[in-house]
Amino acid sequence: MHKFEMSEPDNYYGYRSFAKGAFEFSRDEYFVHIRWPKGTHVMQADAFLRALQRDVAWNFFYGTVNFDAVFGTMNHYGTVDMFAGRYNDAYRKAGVDYQETYDGGELMALFKAMLHDWTNRGYDPFAAPGETGQAYGRKNGDNEAAITRQRIMAQRMVGCPGDTPIRTDANGYPMNRQFADVPQDQPVIKAEPGFEGEVCAFNLFAYLSRSDVTWNPSVCSVVKESLYCPTSEEFVLPVEHGNDRVEWFLQMSDEITWVVKDKITGAPRATVVMKAGDIAAMPADIRHTGYSAKRSMLLVWENNSSTIPDLIQQGKAPVTPVRF
Numbered sequence: 299m300h301k302f303e304m305s306e307p308d309n310y311y312g313y314r315s316f317a318k319g320a321f322e323f324s325r326d327e328y329f330v331h332i333r334w335p336k337g338t339h340v341m342q343a344d345a346f347l348r349a350l351q352r353d354v355a356w357n358f359f360y361g362t363v364n365f366d367a368v369f370g371t372m373n374h375y376g377t378v379d380m381f382a383g384r385y386n387d388a389y390r391k392a393g394v395d396y397q398e399t400y401d402g403g404e405l406m407a408l409f410k411a412m413l414h415d416w417t418n419r420g421y422d423p424f425a426a427p428g429e430t431g432q433a434y435g436r437k438n439g440d441n442e443a444a445i446t447r448q449r450i451m452a453q454r455m456v457g458c459p460g461d462t463p464i465r466t467d468a469n470g471y472p473m474n475r476q477f478a479d480v481p482q483d484q485p486v487i488k489a490e491p492g493f494e495g496e497v498c499a500f501n502l503f504a505y506l507s508r509s510d511v512t513w514n515p516s517v518c519s520v521v522k523e524s525l526y527c528p529t530s531e532e533f534v535l536p537v538e539h540g541n542d543r544v545e546w547f548l549q550m551s552d553e554i555t556w557v558v559k560d561k562i563t564g565a566p567r568a569t570v571v572m573k574a575g576d577i578a579a580m581p582a583d584i585r586h587t588g589y590s591a592k593r594s595m596l597l598v599w600e601n602n603s604s605t606i607p608d609l610i611q612q613g614k615a616p617v618t619p620v621r622f
C-alpha cells in the first residue's frame with residue numbers, strides 16, 4: 299500500500315502521474331508539471347530529475363533543497379516539508395505559496411517512484427551533460443543502475459584497511475576525460491614499527507579524478523562530527539541548497555562561480571568566484587548554487603552535529619563562522 303497515489307501509464311507519453319496530499323505531479327516529453335491548491339509550476343524534465351536525484355541520494359540533505367526558485371523540500375530530520383513558492387518573496391506576497399509536512403520515509407517513497415518512472419534508458423541524472431543521453435521524449439525503459447547508486451561513505455577514511463577502497467581502473471573507476479592530467483601516484487607510508495596497520499594515506503586528487511558523477515559529494519573522512527565531502531563538479535549544481543548550518547568550501551582545482559541568495563526570500567546576496575586554492579564559508583542563512591565551466595574538484599566540509607540547526611534558529615550560534 300503506497301502512501302501516495304500513482305496513475306497507470308499515460309496512453310500517449312507513457313509516464314505515470316503522482317499525487318501526495320494536495321500536490322500533483324505529471325511529466326510529458328519535455329516538462330514536469332506540479333500543481334497545488336493555489337498554483338501550478340513547470341520545470342524542464344532534465345532539471346527536475348537532476349534535482350530529484352540529489353534529494354533522493356542525500357535523503358533530503360541538510361536544510362533546504364530548492365529544485366529551483368519555486369519548488370523544493372526542507373528537512374526537519376524525521377519530517378520533511380514539501381513546498382511551492384514558500385521561499386519566494388513574490389509568490390508569498392501573491393498568496394499562492396503552499397507547503398505540506400510529511401514523514402520523511404513516506405515522501406522518499408514518492409520521490410523514488412517518480413525518479414524511477416520518469417528516468418529513461420540512457421539518461422543519467424548524476425552525469426555531466428556530455429556524458430549522458432537525453433532525458434526528453436516519451437517513456438523509454440529505465441536506468442535503474444544509474445539512479446540507485448549509493449553515495450560513497452567512508453567509516454573513517456578512504457583507503458584504510460576494511461574501509462572504502464581507493465579508486466582504480468580495476469575496481470570500475472576510469473579517469474574522467476577532463477582530469478587526464480591528474481597524477482595518479484599514491485603516498486608512500488613509512489610507519490614506525492608496530493603502527494603499520496594504523497597509518498594510512500591516499501591521493502585525494504587521484505580519487506576525485508575517477509569520479510563518474512557530478513555534484514554528489516562522497517564522504518571521504520569522518521572525525522567525530524567533521525565530514526570531509528569532496529566532489530567533482532561540472533555544469534550546474536542542480537539544486538539551490540538552503541543551508542541550516544555553516545559549510546566550508548575549499549576549491550581544489552579549476553573554478554566555480556557561486557550565486558548566493560537569501561535563504562527565505564531568494565533576494566540576491568553575492569556572487570563568489572572561487573579559483574583553485576580559495577576557501578569560503580557559506581553562511582547558515584543563505585541558499586546557493588554553483589556553476590563549473592570545466593570539471594573541477596571541490597571539498598565541502600560539513601559539521602554533521604544535529605544540535606546546530608536549533609542553536610542557529612534560537613540565535614545561540616552565529617550564521618557565519620567569523621565576523622570581520
Ligand code: PHB
Nearest residue numbers: 512513514515529539598
Ligand atoms: C552544497 O549544497 O553545498 C553542495 C552540494 C553538492 C555539491 C557541492 C556543494 O556537489
Ligand code: FE
Nearest residue numbers: 539541545580
Ligand atoms: Fe550547500
